[in-house]
Amino acid sequence: MDRRIFTSLLLLAPLLARPARADDAKFVAFIQNTIWPRMKAAGVSRKLFDAAFAGITEPDPVVLKLADNQPEFTSTTSAYLEKAVTPIRIDTGKQKAEGEKKLLDAIEAKYGVDRYIVLGIWGMESNFGKMKGSMSVMRSLATLAYSGSRRKYAYEQMVSAFKILKSGIVTPEDFDGSWAAAMGHTQFIPSSYISYAVDWTGDGKKDIWNTYQDALASTANYLAKAGWKMDRPWGWEVILPKDFNKALIGRSHWKTVAEWQKLGIKRADGGKFGSPGAEAFVMVPQGVSGPRFLVTRNFLAIMDYNLSHSYALAVGHLADRIRGRGAFVTAWPDVEYDLTYKQRVELQNRLNALGFSTGGNDGRFGARTYEAILAYQKKNGLPLDGVPSVKLLQSIQKNS
Numbered sequence: 001m002d003r004r005i006f007t008s009l010l011l012l013a014p015l016l017a018r019p020a021r022a023d024d025a026k027f028v029a030f031i032q033n034t035i036w037p038r039m040k041a042a043g044v045s046r047k048l049f050d051a052a053f054a055g056i057t058e059p060d061p062v063v064l065k066l067a068d069n070q071p072e073f074t075s076t077t078s079a080y081l082e083k084a085v086t087p088i089r090i091d092t093g094k095q096k097a098e099g100e101k102k103l104l105d106a107i108e109a110k111y112g113v114d115r116y117i118v119l120g121i122w123g124m125e126s127n128f129g130k131m132k133g134s135m136s137v138m139r140s141l142a143t144l145a146y147s148g149s150r151r152k153y154a155y156e157q158m159v160s161a162f163k164i165l166k167s168g169i170v171t172p173e174d175f176d177g178s179w180a181a182a183m184g185h186t187q188f189i190p191s192s193y194i195s196y197a198v199d200w201t202g203d204g205k206k207d208i209w210n211t212y213q214d215a216l217a218s219t220a221n222y223l224a225k226a227g228w229k230m231d232r233p234w235g236w237e238v239i240l241p242k243d244f245n246k247a248l249i250g251r252s253h254w255k256t257v258a259e260w261q262k263l264g265i266k267r268a269d270g271g272k273f274g275s276p277g278a279e280a281f282v283m284v285p286q287g288v289s290g291p292r293f294l295v296t297r298n299f300l301a302i303m304d305y306n307l308s309h310s311y312a313l314a315v316g317h318l319a320d321r322i323r324g325r326g327a328f329v330t331a332w333p334d335v336e337y338d339l340t341y342k343q344r345v346e347l348q349n350r351l352n353a354l355g356f357s358t359g360g361n362d363g364r365f366g367a368r369t370y371e372a373i374l375a376y377q378k379k380n381g382l383p384l385d386g387v388p389s390v391k392l393l394q395s396i397q398k399n400s
Contacts, residue, residue, distance in 0.1 A: 051165075056142060063135070076335050112228065118219050122212075170209060193218075196221050286335060348363070350396045351376060
């Protein structure tokens, strides 16, 4: 997937067969008059271009809907995890870990990436190959370019998509993926395929669509290039001491695990940390009253795959559950704030304008928003509760 924009929405995308199409003169003209000149300039042949867009005469309505989707502002990390880390997915992951042990041993040895993280991504992205996507990659990308909401992404991925088609690894008729053109067992977008796909089986093909061995090795290669290190996990659920300085929460405060231990942080499950020299920061994905985590730079490697804290946490937790570890210790709190959706967006916009990055302005509160609130409260001498509220918004309005 597009690790920075699209994968957090993948679970919402219906994996449907291509719907019946009707001619749309404006869309057809857009393909010929706008897309073709760009692809020609990128070195695409007319023959390949025509083959890729044969029969594509109408934008995909599913893509149009999801490209303009307004995220539900009540969405939370806990709700995401509930849908992502399910008992059947954990059980299937355990079966794969046992059945593919030899393969996973070899991939882990070559790339230095935890096999359970690779399994976690496989499970998250395609439910272990059961839902690889059946939407036309070229139609999806043309629709995204046509709608304008993801135009830059669409054109960038289209150039890579044509490189894939030119290689002959897949035919235009079988070039399928998700609504955002993510493909195969572990949902690589075209540019990621070009950069990271490998031929693990040695058959001369980097086949992430039909050869799960290639897909898993490609994912390990991706994570290795993103900085994964085997001497540390992605992170741990932790308990903060009662006198913990909440101003230390967030990615601007990296310390070694040993230093965090000296400040009184302990693992929530009572275990030992290990990795004393690994750098980590404290993350609160659903506010300071919910589960707290100490996450290493391996967590950021997962986020390089998809820039979403909820996604990375889900991958890490699914990996741990497949490994045989337990559920989170701390209960996830119900999150009900007195802010409308419009106020949520305003809160994020104003925090961003003041230099407290929320990581976006979609009205959805995640780890970055809570960190920004705590940083704002610290700077302005307010109680460090990290709670978004109308009162907080009013304070920010006065300081904007």
